[in-house]
Amino acid sequence: MTLLTGWESVRELSAMQDRMNRMNRLFRESYGSEVPEEALTTTTLAPPVDIYEDEHNIILKIEVPGIDEKEIDVRIQNNTLTVQGERKIEKEEKEENFRRVERQYGSFTRSFTLPSSVDPGQVSARCDKGVLKISLAKKVEAKPTQIKVNVGGEKTLEAVTPGKAA
Structure with missing residues (x-):
């Protein structure tokens, strides 16, 4: 990607505006001066x-x-x-003319x-x-289960499901 600086960026923006104006003109020529409702809803x-x-x-x-x-x-x-x-x-x-x-x-x-x-x-x-x-x-069954680990000489593990008493 090129970083534009100074006058070069102004020229690039001007060229982009010209392209947009040409596209806008083509759109108007295709649909006439009024844009049909179908073109707004597609x-x-x-x-x-x-x-x-x-x-x-x-x-x-x-x-x-x-x-x-x-x-x-x-x-x-x-x-x-x-x-x-x-x-x-x-x-x-009432009829409205959309801009x-x-x-x-x-x-x-x-x-x-x-x-x-x-x-x-x-x-x-x-x-x-x-x-x-x-x-x-x-x-x-998809909710996490907490495992209570006893500290000390006991070797038992006890499962505690959230929301249930241990």
Whole structure:
């Protein structure tokens, strides 16, 4: 990678701007002066996901702002978690001339292969402030077991499962 300095970087930025202007002109020529709604909605929507785990759960947080909760489908089938939804373009009574559209619209599907430690019967999902949170509980046998080691002359080991009395 080359680091541009001084006048060379200004020339490079100017050349890049020229290329962008040519692309913009080609786009306008292809679609005319008005951009059809189909061109606005054909982007691939892939909401970002954070996945983390603690000793009891695997948790997914998926950004779904502007998507109605009724339009989100969460399923587990064959050890795969699938989340589907759709962000629909807003239609208003009055006509608007868009100058720029950066928000993505359309359908999405995200699939995640679940580890064998997940209990598919213990799944919850809730949506709050545009974030879908899916909690996948781990199976009891998948949770860590602490082994109590006695100090001294005794040679016995005793297993202690979290949440159970010793």
